[in-house]
Amino acid sequence: MFGRKKQPVVDTSIAGTTPIAEAQARTTVTITGQVIRMQSRPASDLPTMVVSIKDATGTATATWTGRRSMGGIALGRHIVITGVATHTTGLLTFVNPEYQLLA
Amino acid sequence: MHMIIVGCGRVGSSLARQLTAEGHDVVIIDRNASAFRRLGDDYAGRTLTGIGFDRDLLIEAGITKDSAVMAVTSGDNSNILIARVAREMFGVERVVARIYDPRRAAIYERVGIATVATVAWTSKRILRTILPHQGVVDWTDPSSSYHLAERRVSASLAGHTVESTGSNIVLINRNGTAQLPTPSTLLQDSDVVHVLGTSAQLEEFDRQLAGKQGDH
Amino acid sequence: MKIIIAGAGSVGRYMAEELSKLGHDIFILDNDAKAISRVVAGNPRVTSILGDGCEIDTLTKAGAHDADVVAAVTGDDEDNLVISLLAKQEFAVPRVVARVNYPSNEWMFNGMWGVDVSVSTPHLLTALVEEAVAVGSLVKLLSLEHGKAGLNEVTLAEGSPAIGSTIANLKLPRESAVVAVIRDGHVVVPTPDIVLNAGDEVLVLATGDVEAEISRALIGPK
Numbered sequence: 001m002f003g004r005k006k007q008p009v010v011d012t013s014i015a016g017t018t019p020i021a022e023a024q025a026r027t028t029v030t031i032t033g034q035v036i037r038m039q040s041r042p043a044s045d046l047p048t049m050v051v052s053i054k055d056a057t058g059t060a061t062a063t064w065t066g067r068r069s070m071g072g073i074a075l076g077r078h079i080v081i082t083g084v085a086t087h088t089t090g091l092l093t094f095v096n097p098e099y100q101l102l103a
Numbered sequence: 104m105h106m107i108i109v110g111c112g113r114v115g116s117s118l119a120r121q122l123t124a125e126g127h128d129v130v131i132i133d134r135n136a137s138a139f140r141r142l143g144d145d146y147a148g149r150t151l152t153g154i155g156f157d158r159d160l161l162i163e164a165g166i167t168k169d170s171a172v173m174a175v176t177s178g179d180n181s182n183i184l185i186a187r188v189a190r191e192m193f194g195v196e197r198v199v200a201r202i203y204d205p206r207r208a209a210i211y212e213r214v215g216i217a218t219v220a221t222v223a224w225t226s227k228r229i230l231r232t233i234l235p236h237q238g239v240v241d242w243t244d245p246s247s248s249y250h251l252a253e254r255r256v257s258a259s260l261a262g263h264t265v266e267s268t269g270s271n272i273v274l275i276n277r278n279g280t281a282q283l284p285t286p287s288t289l290l291q292d293s294d295v296v297h298v299l300g301t302s303a304q305l306e307e308f309d310r311q312l313a314g315k316q317g318d319h
Numbered sequence: 320m321k322i323i324i325a326g327a328g329s330v331g332r333y334m335a336e337e338l339s340k341l342g343h344d345i346f347i348l349d350n351d352a353k354a355i356s357r358v359v360a361g362n363p364r365v366t367s368i369l370g371d372g373c374e375i376d377t378l379t380k381a382g383a384h385d386a387d388v389v390a391a392v393t394g395d396d397e398d399n400l401v402i403s404l405l406a407k408q409e410f411a412v413p414r415v416v417a418r419v420n421y422p423s424n425e426w427m428f429n430g431m432w433g434v435d436v437s438v439s440t441p442h443l444l445t446a447l448v449e450e451a452v453a454v455g456s457l458v459k460l461l462s463l464e465h466g467k468a469g470l471n472e473v474t475l476a477e478g479s480p481a482i483g484s485t486i487a488n489l490k491l492p493r494e495s496a497v498v499a500v501i502r503d504g505h506v507v508v509p510t511p512d513i514v515l516n517a518g519d520e521v522l523v524l525a526t527g528d529v530e531a532e533i534s535r536a537l538i539g540p541k
Binding site: 066071074 | 260
């Protein structure tokens with residue numbers, strides 16, 4: 001499958017992670033960080049979850065379309081995000097990425 | 104339960120018949136009225152002709168957030184549209200879409216839609232997604248003590264560790280990739296887990312899935 | 320710019336021709352061999368690909384990972400929505416444009432499916448007809464910037480509070496600007512001292528939900 005890393009058959013491996021400041025847009029990257037902000041935008045017909053993730057080098061945004069909440073994603077939780085991001089808003093932004101919850 | 108099935112092909116018609124026989128309130132939708140012939144004369148549910156992702160038609164079908172919606176037309180794209188409209192527009196939680204292409208299925212799983220890709224025993228798998236607490240099991244060991252069951256993680260268990268469930272979760276399928284869990288692995292929304300246990304242990308897991316804590 | 324056009328019907332093929340003339344590199348795809356065969360060969364800027372735009376493989380072959388724009392312009396709304404979602408989600412394409420075939424589906428063509436700009440021909444035609452015939456009402460001509468900005472048009476009817484006023488004195492909301500006045504077939508540059516007459520067609524660009532205020536300023540209280 002284009003760009004999709006096959007996850008190793010081991011629990012919560014964060015091998016292959018890139019610091020947010022170095023992560024390239026338009027190619028599959030894996031970042032890991034802490035959830036510092038969660039915004040649910042249930043504005044009428046366009047429910048969207050926007051989550052900000054911070055690591056030692058910067059902040060990234062993950063947006064999930066069509067959701068008002070994501071089970072298990074909570075402030076302070078560590079999370080691994082894998083996906084293809086844009087840089088258009090100045091911030092690394094993922095749309096509907098794969099995620100893994102860490103402690 | 105109020106069930107809306109979109110697509111009156113082989114799978115849809117078989118689901119409609121099975122579910123009405125079980126006493127559910129079923130509405131089946133298809134673009135072509137001629138498809139309803141597959142239902143047979145003794146079909147006791149409702150039929151509606153039209154496009155399954157049309158909001159007005161779904162309202163006419165009586166959709167509420169407590170309905171169950173099964174998108175089983177012959178088109179992957181129609182099915183994903185129907186599923187998202189049901190979930191995002193109407194807040195339906197019990198939604199499943201049949202997606203033939205397993206790679207696209209993995210992508211739609213990330214949008215949060217439960218998908219079923221296997222063609223064989225599809226009705227059974229669809230029902231398992233819609234009616235997860237009916238105690239369906241995949242395998243029972245020869246001594247009849249242990250069962251292996253497949254379940255979909257719900258919001259009530261998302262974020263919990265495998266260990267905290269008290270159940271023996273042997274495999275997690277997350278977005279199409281299989282993982283061997285450890286006790287500290289955190290369960291996530293939409294994970295498909297394979298649980299090994301006795302009937303009592305599986306019942307307890309099903310209770311947790313339904314949001315009711317047992318004592319363990 | 321690198322542009323992927325999904326759908327090689329008459330709309331897609333026209334777009335490929337026109338955009339390539341402007342110097343862009345075009346990748347046009349369609350699942351139908353006959354449609355692809357109608358794409359005029361010999362244009363070095365246009366590459367045609369036989370494949371389903373709803374498949375990751377096809378989008379990959381078309382180079383979606385570094386495309387600047389994906390235009391989903393097939394004759395099927397479902398396909399256009401799925402192509403848009405894949406383009407946004409899997410390839411982070413900066414701009415996704417989608418064609419709406421049936422106006423009753425238009426409500427889905429937004430960020431939920433990765434669509435930045437949707438174009439509905441019936442809708443556009445209606446707006447343009449309205450613009451041509453409606454005097455004294457506000458016509459929304461075009462949405463820009465992911466729907467955040469709109470180009471509105473009002474032809475000033477007799478009795479409009481704007482008649483006799485300079486542009487500077489119009490009670491237009493802060494988030495709007497008069498971008499042109501069309502008078503007797505000529506474009507008048509909207510300097511602040513221009514006085515408006517009945518029959519002037521005033522084009523206002525606005526961000527935010529300010530149509531009601533624009534109406535009040537150019538049409539009158541309702």
